[in-house]
Amino acid sequence: MSKRFDGSQQALDLTSIHTDPDLVSQDIKVVLNRKTNMEAVIKIIEENIPQLTSLNLSHNCIQRLDELSELVTKVPHLKALNLSHNDLKSEHELDKLKGLKLVELWLVRNPLCDLFKDPSSYVSAVCQKFPQLLKLDGNDLPPHIGFDVETPTTLPPCKVSQCDAELSVVFCLFHRYYSVYDSGDRQSLLGAYHDEALLSLTTPYNVQNPSRSGLREYFKDSRNLKRTKDSTMRFHLLKHKRLNVVALLNELPKTQHDITSFTVDVNAYTVSSRLICHTLIVVDDKSKESTRAFSRVFITVPAVNSGLCIINDQLFIRMATTEQISRAFVAPAPTPSSSPVPTLTAAQQEMLSTFSLKSGMKLEWSLKCLQDNEWDLNKAAQIFTQLKTAGKIPDVAFLK
Numbered sequence: 411m412s413k414r415f416d417g418s419q420q421a422l423d424l425t426s427i428h429t430d431p432d433l434v435s436q437d438i439k440v441v442l443n444r445k446t447n448m449e450a451v452i453k454i455i456e457e458n459i460p461q462l463t464s465l466n467l468s469h470n471c472i473q474r475l476d477e478l479s480e481l482v483t484k485v486p487h488l489k490a491l492n493l494s495h496n497d498l499k500s501e502h503e504l505d506k507l508k509g510l511k512l513v514e515l516w517l518v519r520n521p522l523c524d525l526f527k528d529p530s531s532y533v534s535a536v537c538q539k540f541p542q543l544l545k546l547d548g549n550d551l552p553p554h555i556g557f558d559v560e561t562p563t564t565l566p567p568c569k570v571s572q573c574d575a576e577l578s579v580v581f582c583l584f585h586r587y588y589s590v591y592d593s594g595d596r597q598s599l600l601g602a603y604h605d606e607a608l609l610s611l612t613t614p615y616n617v618q619n620p621s622r623s624g625l626r627e628y629f630k631d632s633r634n635l636k637r638t639k640d641s642t643m644r645f646h647l648l649k650h651k652r653l654n655v656v657a658l659l660n661e662l663p664k665t666q667h668d669i670t671s672f673t674v675d676v677n678a679y680t681v682s683s684r685l686i687c688h689t690l691i692v693v694d695d696k697s698k699e700s701t702r703a704f705s706r707v708f709i710t711v712p713a714v715n716s717g718l719c720i721i722n723d724q725l726f727i728r729m730a731t732t733e734q735i736s737r738a739f740v741a742p743a744p745t746p747s748s749s750p751v752p753t754l755t756a757a758q759q760e761m762l763s764t765f766s767l768k769s770g771m772k773l774e775w776s777l778k779c780l781q782d783n784e785w786d787l788n789k790a791a792q793i794f795t796q797l798k799t800a801g802k803i804p805d806v807a808f809l810k
Contacts, residue, residue: 413432415459419463419464420461421463421465422459424470425469428441442471443473448472452477452484464514465488465492466492468495471496473498475493475503475504482510488511489514490515491510494520495520497520497521498520498521504522508540511540511542513543514545514546515543515546515547530641531639584672591659596656596659600652601719602720603721603723604719607650607651607719607722608649609723609725611628611632612634612725613628613632614728615637631662670806671734701734701735702728703728703730703734704725761780765791771794771803772807772808779794
């Protein structure tokens, strides 16, 4: 091994070590596919050249990398590794080396290289295991984009949303949106989206899960990046422009949402741009046998006339938990409407927010009260007080 070591480069070349003349003349056959032989080689490296930066193990019939996992701790400075022309059959063998900070790797002429449908999939899979890699099989890779955080970072504490007025407007938007969504005529949702809107739909990755039967109708449109490796398909599944967004929504199964199960948060809000990010956790199917739940992120911007419109929609659909199913549709849900999504003026939005906050009623009840009283805030407040005093407003109308 000393004859195969280049001290100036800290490189060790063990190519075809089993055919080395010095060993063959002594009737010694070193087969690195054997556990004891590989362990002996690693021990010699550890004791004599722990500063090794380059190791060539090509043409050695290597099938498994169990013993090479020791390189992570015993040869911590290793940057280049050549495993080409061996017999590695599964990409999972590479997981045993993930602790190495390799910048150059050779795998060509291993059976595992033939498992990928195209070169980009192969490169992507290898780079996920070795994110600092700059060269693969002699080919330069695109520069890595990331952040190296050397010291622990403490994130700021989570705070309860303080923008109650904006939250009320958001609740109103959701109520109108899902009333139309559940009506069966989702074409009317065109008015809720920005011209340049984007939508992505995702379902869980584990296709072997028996519960996936309830998600089968969504699976073909799922853009789960752990499943969808092909860049062309990823682009195709990302719906761009509001016509394409609503076209996909029209193809999705009919639903009935439990409006009372909404959990909503305004994660970000700026007065200048009115950029609002909403997160929902909702149960969305009344059939107990196929009750589904989802998380959804809306990013909204000001509409041309007034109100808000959705510019980014990220939808994750999953099967509901037993607890979610037991709580679903306990309270009566509002009757879906097939009318287009109405747009409130800025003044109406402010009035709705104020009335909801002062009355303590949910937005749908507050909206109805204002509409019944022709948007006269004083008259609506007077009628509300009379009905509440008489005990004629049900508990379900109030926020908990």
